[in-house]
Amino acid sequence: MHSKVQSPEAVAAAIKDGAVIAVASSGGGLLEPDDIFAAIEARFLTTGHPRDLTLVHALGFGDRGRRGANRFAHEGMVRRVIGGHWTWSKPMQDLARANKIEAYSLPGGVISLLLRESGAGRPGLITRTGLDTFVDPRRQGGKVNAAASEDIVELIEIGGETFLRYLPLKIDVALLKGTYADTLGNLSLREEPADLDTYAAALAAHNNGGLVAVQVRACVQSGSLTSREVAVPGIFVDHIVVSPQQEQTYRGGYDPALAGLLRTTALPASDEASEGVKRVLALRAAEELREGATVNFGFGASAGVAAIISERGTQSSYWTTIEQGIHGGAMLIGNLFGMAVNPLAIMAATQQFDFYHGGGLDIAFLGMAECDRHGNVNVSHLGGDFIGPGGFIDITQNARKVVFCGTFDTKGSRLAIRGGGIRVEAPGQVRKFVHDVGAVTFSGQQALERGQEVVYVTERAVFQLGANGVELIEVADGIDIRSDILERMDFAPVVRNPARMNAEYFGT
Template structure:
């Protein structure tokens, strides 16, 4: 009989993490699938002994509470040498280390990281994909480097059969830190009560294939063997198990059954902000019946509220990168989760589905855009944000709808009478001469026959071969007064029509 993984304390589990180890972890915002006890124990060990030091931390999605939890546990000078992360904003401590060049900071598309871990776990020569071409992940645009300390090439450009691809280079994973709900005496682990599956199996497999160790945190040990249909991590991949009876499903609650299974969750529409509501209503007009839709964090998430208010949710399929379909999307820190989801798959599977072209429309955020139609959401003024799933989603959806206010910081707008009145202009323009970093490449999208729209509270722009074209203007807005002076370039202007008056209703 195969050996069974021992049950150990969190402190004993992390005691064997060597200096210089590459540590891969799983988890998502709001504490979802976050192995918090093991991460905290690793931090306590470092603060007490100075070890492990010089580690490389790898994570596909963002983890943390913007204070101490998640990847913040590793955010100590000398504890971590390099971070390869998909999303950084949950960990301001790590962002500070990156900004000060105290660590080697890399950001890559979340899907690329998860799928690379899967490829490492299969001992294949890295991830070969078109995801990330002509973005900041492309070595011609930085190769994922986010600061001066990041000098190594971790992505390379390939040509196969006359087409360009990126190869995300593999690396050995010394330690995987993962989490599940329940383990049996053979070490098999389920995610039965978790809000998502994420890339937990890929993370564990990457370490095992590298000759590394897999440390698993669970809430309880089952008395009987688990139902094999529920097992996410087979026991043969697990080296040690830590039982944490106080483990919470999320930061918000110990357990919300609706996040882990079938439920009749009520949809609470939030369109209280009239500016955000107007942008979301206009964006929702780009979502046809029968579409497979992805929405991003922030203003674009309200597109789902609009569809619910209009009774159109049953007409579309919502697919989120964490691996969930439909249901009632959670908001705030739990964004990416869904109550009463109709299906859930591993995030690695979901990213594969995105790559095959499953998405008809995505509605995502808009931080910066330039005359070429390129968009930046991943780095500003040296601050590492990371793209999350933005690249994986926008680059493979047939149509991308970027949502945001026309300017930022201090903008005050009144909505009513089928249009708007700008009371105070924002101090920060979003339509710039050149984006600081390319998270979405307009020229590449055009070459591949994909559509892109830019929806703001005062105007709508469309990506064309001649550049960004101004196609709609809100009532109450003057092009020469309210649009052109606040753009670093002149858009194509032919015959813009009024924005639909109904998007500006109370």
């Protein structure tokens, strides 16, 4: 048997023009085989090949600079991108905005599960997840720009019920990262912080007759990995790139506590609920927690709830999860979101999304960029840029209760927090409560049909979704309902007898 160990340059040379490439990576450098990416980029910049690639990724990856998806963000190198999250590569966003690539976005979990379904030879992914959002073909069908003209999602009926069918993918290349591979190609993720959709991507490429290349820190002798350590069997793996200096994340080095191999008392610090408006939002949102609940925390303002749990030392009262496949532990935030110190369990992202899609979440805490009169929320299309939903749609559409967290308005607002309340010194220039959201990332109508409980938490008011629309249910002391809330919204919420927000949220 010939050696599977190859240079990054050899892997790059093996990728043909027009190939469909699946990447199983996430933000912060999580499972990012950047030496392979760099070799592909260098070959393109030198020779113009490979070109016209299709890039498929469930979660965003990159550093907003040079690494990750940025390696592919060259005109002519990529023809199409089907991505769950785009924010880590502004150059790729720029190509999409200029219609120089065909830009699509689907829910992150849908892409992970679609890779698995495609590899298994099934007719795509059939699910309710995404109905009435921007990925529904009755809206945008996941198309992000004018260059994206091909339909990749269709509406179907089964037993009188409406579903979405995400069409199967033909993956030519899977680019993966692990800690070790043995000489037979067996891949271990033992010291990595997550598994993501590594197996699903390998399955999709291998069963389509494609190429699977893995980047690892070391290649070891066959038989030296225990069976339970192997995440992808060697039969799937064609090429092994050994990168002795590779790092676990952009933070550098390898931390065994992120892989669950060592428990530590050195937990990550968080300023997501330290003071000011962030603390008000986190404290009020945390009131929606219920002991014993299985919960998910999203990126951004909602991560403050996790900080409050840590501050109170009540981690054992809830079962926490994030979409990258992590259960329990102390979450990292910011650019390293998607990992945890001392995780209780690390599952494949496909398994996590199966859990979410099936209704396993009791409560989800997510951010909120826009909310409209129907209770719809937009977090994916902001200020002319496409951000993408990541796991947002998979999570919010299937949790029993959803708590959206965000400031009431933005850009230039000045707020004074004192005396058990809050005063608006200057309103924000950008309204978040609009007549119609720019794009539907969460469907209020679907929530009502599914019987979900939906709460919208801001620093000055709390709203709830009901049969008659969005209702104002709480107001902070110091806030004038008419001038500070109603006149700052593009629609009129239901107002009956709103309660006062707890003064303790405001530092008294």
